[in-house]
Amino acid sequence: MTLIEIALIVFILGVFSLVLRTVVVTVRDNTERATARARLTYIQRQVNLYAIEQGHYPPDLDALVAAGYLPCIPEVAVGRHPPSSGVIVGSAPFAAAPVDAGGWYYYPVEGSVHIACTHRDARGVEVWKW
Numbered sequence: 001m002t003l004i005e006i007a008l009i010v011f012i013l014g015v016f017s018l019v020l021r022t023v024v025v026t027v028r029d030n031t032e033r034a035t036a037r038a039r040l041t042y043i044q045r046q047v048n049l050y051a052i053e054q055g056h057y058p059p060d061l062d063a064l065v066a067a068g069y070l071p072c073i074p075e076v077a078v079g080r081h082p083p084s085s086g087v088i089v090g091s092a093p094f095a096a097a098p099v100d101a102g103g104w105y106y107y108p109v110e111g112s113v114h115i116a117c118t119h120r121d122a123r124g125v126e127v128w129k130w
C-alpha cells in the first residue's frame, strides 16, 4: 500500500466521520425539539383547562400539580441547557423580558408557558418562540 493510498483512506474515513456526526447531531436535535414541543403543548393545555375549570390562571405551575392537572412538571432539555423542570414565574410577558436559564417560563397574567431559552434552533427559530 502506497502512501497516497493510505492518505486517501484517511481522507475518506474523515469525510465519513463528519457526515455521520452531522446526522447524529441532527437526529438528536430533532428528537429534543419534538419532545420539548410536545411537553410545552401539554403544559399549556393543562394551564388552559385549569383556567376554564377554576376561573383563573394558576399562580404558578406547581398549582397545576397540586390540583391534579399535572402529575409533575416535566423536564425540558434544549440546546446547551441541562434537562430541567425548573419554572421561572415571570412578571412580564416573555417577549418583553427574555430569559435564557433553561427550564420553563410561565407568565400567570396571560397563562402562557414558554421554554426559557433564547438560543436559536437548527432552523434559526428562537426556542422560546416554539
Ligand SMILES: [Zn+2]
Pocket (backbone or CB within 6 Å): 079, 080, 081, 100, 101, 102, 116, 117, 118, 119
Ligand atoms: Zn438557551
